[in-house]
Amino acid sequence: MPKIVDHEQRKIKIAEATWNVIVQDGLEKASVRNIAKEANMSAGSLRHYFSTQSELFAFCMQLVSDRVKNRAAQKSYDGSSLEAMETLLSEFLPIDEDRRTEMEVWLIFSSKTLVDPTLEELSQLIYDEMRQAVSTVVEGLIDIGLARGDLDKQLEIERLYALIDGMAIHGILHPDRFSVKKTQTTLQYHLKALCK
Amino acid sequence: MPKIVDHEQRKIKIAEATWNVIVQDGLEKASVRNIAKEANMSAGSLRHYFSTQSELFAFCMQLVSDRVKNRAAQKSYDGSSLEAMETLLSEFLPIDEDRRTEMEVWLIFSSKTLVDPTLEELSQLIYDEMRQAVSTVVEGLIDIGLARGDLDKQLEIERLYALIDGMAIHGILHPDRFSVKKTQTTLQYHLKALCK
Structure with missing residues (x-):
């Protein structure tokens, strides 16, 4: 009987194989057979870890979310507070290959939630x-006294959140038009605009 | 021989049927057979109008873009200039059922462009x-003297564009969290923040 940690690592390996298939060939090619092939295992073994495709997809989406959160939590925030906030928000943007893959998977799954109700709950959670x-960023700017006095906290949260996801979409779909450099400059520009 | 206008209308009817299939069941169900059934025609007739699925998908995506553009162009912009700009930008947001369907189709096709190079050129064009x-909105605000003096025009264009697409995504994926009202209030708040 495999140890729990091996079981979990195998599930992660399968999820990463699923990402690869999805990002290379699209969600409609993410069959048990194709994923098993990418993960170098049999379809039977794969079904041992995930009995349904929905279960596997939910795990894949959760893994993207966990990776982003863990990286954000492990960062050592040196530099000014504004820079620390920029670093935190950059975790949600496709500024390198790992993040780009995660964001692509997120985008593909997100569009899938429109027609697959089994993914909806997880999508809401994420x-x-x-x-x-x-919210942490916007509240942080207010708490440490950097923020302009006339900000509407709730609307600033909605605005920053939509800006981040919009930039993520533009960055993954149109990297020639909206480069990593533009992404970073636009984020810095926005954060500065919130400050005194 | 059918008139050209009939031919075009039939293509639009097929595209609308394709939208319905995609929004209801997902892109992977958008086979010629399913679309023909939704459009009440034979698969053979459908192939008379679109010889490949890529050709059909490209037409569908172009139709979304054309509808949005035509509506924006036909608007009579009464009220203050700021309101006119809000009206123009609202054409890109899921604030009613028609726009919601268009945005859903746009999102699904956009995520498809990641793995289907035949859609990429059209996606760039849109x-x-x-x-x-x-750009028209940001330049308009500057030209009529409403804009703050310290704006960076290029960065404001990137910021507003990303904000619009981010709000569109949040509105279609999470209408319970990000309502039409929130969408409109956030847009108004952003436009006001650009003004003196």
Whole structure:
């Protein structure tokens, strides 16, 4: 009997194989057979870890969310507070290859939630978790006295959150038009606009 | 021989049937057979209008873009200039059922472009056209003297464009969290923040 940690690592390996298939060939090619092939295992073994495709997809989406959250939590925030906030928010943007893959998977799954109700609950959860991270930034700017006095906190949270996801979409779909450099400059510009 | 106008109308009817299938069941169900059934025609007739699925998908995506552009162009902009700009930008947001369907189709096709190179050129074209519309708003605010003096025009265009697409995504994926009312209030708040 495999140890629990091996079981979990195998599930992660399968999820990463699923990401690869999805990002290379699209969600409609993410069959058990194709994923098993990518993960170098049999379809039977794969079904041992995930009995349904929905279960596997939910795990894949959760893994994207966990990776982003863990990276954000592990960062050592040196530099000014504004820079620390920029670093935190950059975790949600496709500024390197790992983040780009995660964002692509997120986009593909997000569009899938429109027609697959089994993914909806998880999608809401991820939306709420990310909104919480964005709230932290806006509230932080207010608490440490950097923010302009006339800001509407709730609207600033909605605005920053939509800006982040919009930039993520533009960055993954149109990297030639909306480069990593533009993404970073636009984020810095927005954060500065919130400050005195 | 059918008149050209009939031919075009039939293509539009097929595209609308395709939208319905995609929004209800997902892109992977948008087979010629299913679309023909939704459009009340035979698969053979459908192939007379679109010889490949890529050709059909490209037409569908172009139709979304054309509808948005035509509505924006036909608007009579009464009220203050700021309101006129809000009206123009609202054409890109899921504030009613028609716009919601269009945005859902746009999102699903956009995520498809990640793995289908045949859609990429059209996707770039639509990106550029929408960016042009957003530029008009930012340049308009500057030209009529409403804009704050310290704005960076290029960065404001990137920021507003990303904000619009981010709000569109949040509105279609999480209508319970990000309502039409919130969408409108956030847009008004952003436009006001750009003004003196």
